[in-house]
Amino acid sequence: MQGLINDFLRQIIAIGIAVLGFFLERKQRFQIATFTTNQQKLRRRYGIASDSPVLTYGPEIEQRISSAARKLGHKAKFALTSGSTGRPKRLLYSKRRLNTLKRTYIDVFSRACRVLGIRRTSLYVFSSFTPDESLTTMLLDDRSLPSYFTTLQAPYRVQCDDSITGLVKEYGDAAVRLWLLTISNPGVLYSTNPSTIVSFLDETNRDWLRSRQLVKDWHERRDCFSDRLQKIAKRIDSRDSAERMAEIVASDSPLSLTSWAPNVRAYICWTGGYVKPFLDRLTQYLPRPRYQLIPMYSMSTETVETLTCYLGRKASFLPIAKDVLYEFIEEGKADEPSNLLTPAELQTGKNYSMVVSDAFGLRRYQTDDLFCCDGMTLGLPNLSFLRRRQLEYSFTGEKLTAEQLNIVFQRLRQQYPALFHTTFLTCIPCEPRGKRLPHYRILAVGTTRTVQDFSEECERHLCQLNVEYRSKRLSGRLGAVTFANVTTAEFSQHIAKSAHNSLETQFKFLPLYREVWCA
Secondary structure: OHHHHHHHHHHHHHHHHHHHHHHHHHHHHHHHHOHHHHHHHHHHHOOOOOOOOOEOOOHHHHHHHHHHHHHHHHHOEEEEOOOOOOOOOEEEEOHHHHHHHHHHHHHHHHHHHHHHOOOOOOEEEOOOOOOOOOHHHHHOOOOOOOOHHHHHHOHHHHHHOHHHHHHHHHHOHHHHHHHHHHHHOOOEEEEOOHHHHHHHHHHHHHOHHHHOHHHHHHHHOHHHOOHHHHHHHHHHOOOOHHHHHHHHHHOOOOOOHHHHOOOOOEEEEOOOOOOHHHHHHHHHHOOOOOOEEEEOOOEOOOOEOOEEEEEOOEEEEEOOOOOOEEEEEEOOOOOOHHHEEOHHHOOOOOEEEEEEEOOOOOOOEEEEEEEEEEEEEOOEEEEEEEEEOOOEEOOOOOOEEHHHHHHHHHHHHHHOHHHHOOOEEEEEEEOOOOOOOOEEEEEEEOOOOOOOOOHHHHHHHHHHHOHHHHHHHHOOOOOOOEEEEEOHHHHHHHHHHHOOOOOOOOOOOOOEOOOOEOO
């Protein structure tokens, strides 16, 4: 009975989200119409002159961030970045800025649900069970159990409760996620990194009996669980949840998502950059047309870079975040003020790095994110994220680049499509303990341990592509490439942890990492 009541209320919430989406669309159109005027105002507000230098993250930017933080006083908070830098960057946030980001997500989600006709809007976010210093954790900083209506729409929000934390310690992440999804039966899944959903589905299929254990115990002896936990389960319950649990318990082989969360119809995740192998693997679990992929807007810890704009059902990605001044530099040109372009000056088919200014210490900050202009939408560029700019590493001057590694990885995928079509490949600089030489390690993420060693093949390709690398190998200053197969879960636990971030939050998937791992 409670499940029926909850689902009825979810339908009312979904209607409200559709109505909100309608008005937010109109608001966005007005924002686009006044974009140029607002950018001029921001240029004056932030004191950007024609000769203001383009800056990367360093002492001057850090000083500006510190100065802005002093003005905020005790309200200042800091989020740490991840990904391509050797050490995390500290970016300034305030409560007001965090609330703006939350409203931004609500805006994008509401408009997408209305335009794409998503009827069950209840959302499950694959957020981390372990708090960290990432922006995602700051946005999901629930100190106590949210309201009943909040958890109806967003059942993942119950994960802040201590009783759920206890379940994670006893049963593991996958088992708790399976239990929550089976009870709540949401309509939309969300994960910044598609690999997080892949990792969860991989684990439930690989270790089904362990993953279903919490559901089994709950179904067979629910009274043994705490009153607090039973109250939480009642809050997020949905129609026929008991029947779905019984089906899980009765099956000793893995069941698909259609059995334990049949109302899921869409999933939202990042589609830019280097995550295509994970997206391809996701379609094996979430095949079209039953499941609809909704591309996530482009966002870094530094700023929101683009937001979705729908013309009919077609999505464009426009640089229109609130209070952000956007400028661009064409790929291949120097970071000089004379090379800066406004959004309206971009040309279709060309690549540009994004430069941003804001009220939180960023002044003509070079994000080093490279976008392709795919055309103009309502007078603004439709930007698709390509890659990180100037991503390279050197032990002894070899300057191994992400572009060179991408060529190596593409050759492997072409030669061995069955092995690497849905496998994420990356490279890490490795400095072994003892007397062994520093070298590069290629990781095949998402494969089994039975895949052969491709060290010699990777080594041959790198020597062909990079003359300095070949020279350093011949002179004995660099060791040979090593190759390793790891599961997505192992990559999450070991590599992402070394980068001081959890896989579910801000960890970026790149073809090359500049942080050295010791082995």
